[in-house]
Amino acid sequence: MTRAAPERHDDILAAAGRRFAQSGYRGTSLQDIAADVGCSKAAVLYHFADKKAILAELVARPIDQLRELDERIAATSSPAEAQRVAAEGYVDLAVQFRRETAFLRGEFPGLFQQPPFSHLQHIPDRLVRAFAGHSDRPAARVSALVILAGIAETCGEFIDLPEAELRPALLALVRRALEPVN
Amino acid sequence: MTRAAPERHDDILAAAGRRFAQSGYRGTSLQDIAADVGCSKAAVLYHFADKKAILAELVARPIDQLRELDERIAATSSPAEAQRVAAEGYVDLAVQFRRETAFLRGEFPGLFQQPPFSHLQHIPDRLVRAFAGHSDRPAARVSALVILAGIAETCGEFIDLPEAELRPALLALVRRALEPVN
DNA sequence: AGCATGCCTGACCGATCGGTCAGATGCCGA
DNA sequence: TCGGCATCTGACCGATCGGTCAGGCATGCT
Structure with a gap:
């Protein structure tokens, strides 16, 4: 039954x-994961320090790239450019990490307010502001959040759709929805 | 400490x-609710049969109106009319039930697949199809789901924004995002 | 006064959760 | 062949969950 560690x-x-x-983070037990893998719950905790460590490693790469996108947005020189970079970057990210993004977004409010994720809380702010075209008007902020939340939650439902179809569909929608806000 | 039942x-x-x-349905304990109300956990279960009964009563009205919207969509005579009815009806519904809609959407996949909510599962289908302009193209379906999911998840974040600002902002976004799909 | 009823409490139940631990098993180099 | 290390298991732990139960305490009717 022994299997190579990696x-x-x-x-x-x-x-x-x-x-x-x-089922979400809270809705999944270590027993569930162990059953799917075909080992004991203790074996899962041999490979990971605790349940949070699994989540942390699972979202590490998308979080890193989200942070990198955040820096690329900060380096832009106009609201229009910021919006373009944010839109294309976020769509790419959401498509690439379809599965992770869906529940990452879902768990954000409750889970990412406490350690060890607290420092990530501010990162989406610049993304929202970029989508809103740096406008403080409620209408712009509503549009930005609807699009962002919708992309995140929807992508998980299109796991089987090839990127070649999903990505342009999302980009076209984002451009249509946001351009008139400028 | 005794208080009138209603x-x-x-x-x-x-x-x-x-x-x-x-915190979501699963992330909330009866103890949490009791503490907020200022009574014992047993008192909560005196007024409600079980935890599910609280959720059921909480979403009864939005669900009823969702079903009613479903019928209004079914009664339309063209895809364009269906999309208009669906868009305005769903935005109204989401704005009116801001708080309920947010977590209702969040709990849908995991919770509403089992009794006593199973029969509600098919209802959003017609809504998605109406938003997609009765098109089977992936792009149309992606757009529809992004908008629907985004509205549902976003509304909860604008509890304090007056309807007079939230509603037109959502309607404008939906019109801009969906009209070119036809 | 006595009694019934509605509202509520603290104590308790079994189930399940995340997590720990001692020991079994198998593999690999000396 | 033997010892050591990596991998894994079953049993177990305390905490928390949803839910039950017997009884207390008002209030109001007879």
Whole structure:
């Protein structure tokens, strides 16, 4: 029954990703993950320090790229350019990390307000402001949040749709929805 | 400490609504609700049969109106009319039930697949199809789902924004985003 | 005064949660 | 062949969950 460590590690990560996407972090038990992998709950906790560590590793890469996008947005020189960079960057990110993004967004309010995720809380702010065209008008902020939340929550439902179809569809929608706000 | 039953009932409902919106159904315990109301956990279960009954009563009115909107969409005679009815009806519904809609959408996949909510599962289908302009193209379906999911999840963040500002902002966004799809 | 009823409490229940631990098993180099 | 290390298991822990129950305490009717 023994299995090489790296494979087991990745198996657990993959199983947790599927479960989290379907039932949320709180709605998934270590027992569920272990059952999917085909090992005991204790084996899961041999490869990961605790349940939060699984989540942390699962969202590490999308979070890193979100932070990188944040810096690219900060480096722009006009609201229009910021919006373009934000739109294309976020769509790419959401498509690339379809499964993670969906539950990452869903768990954000409740889970990412406490350690060890607290420092990530401010990152989406610049994204929202860029989408809103640096406008403080409620209408612009509503539009930005609807699009952002919609992309995040929707992408998980299109796991099987090839990127070649999903990405342009999202980009076209974002451009149509946001351009008149400028 | 004794309080007239109808007021307690409504107090519990209101407290549960706030908690569910913030932490989700699974993330809220009966103890949390009882603490907010200022009574014991047993008192909560005196007014409601079980935890699910609180959720059921909380979403009964928005669900009823969602079903009613579903019928109004079915009664239309063209895709364009269906989309107009769906857009205005859903925006009204989302704005009116800002708090409920946010977590109702969030809990849908996991919770509303099992009794006593199973029969509600198919209702959003016609809404999505109407938004997509009765098109089967992935791009149209992506647009429809992004807008629907975005509205539902975003509305909860604008509890304090008056309807007079939120409603037209959402309607304008929906019109801009969906009209070119036809 | 006595009694019934409505509202509520603290104590308790079994189930499940995340997490720990001692020990079993298998593999690999010396 | 043997010892050591990595991997894994079953049993167990305390905490918390949703839910139950017997009884207390008002209030109001007879």
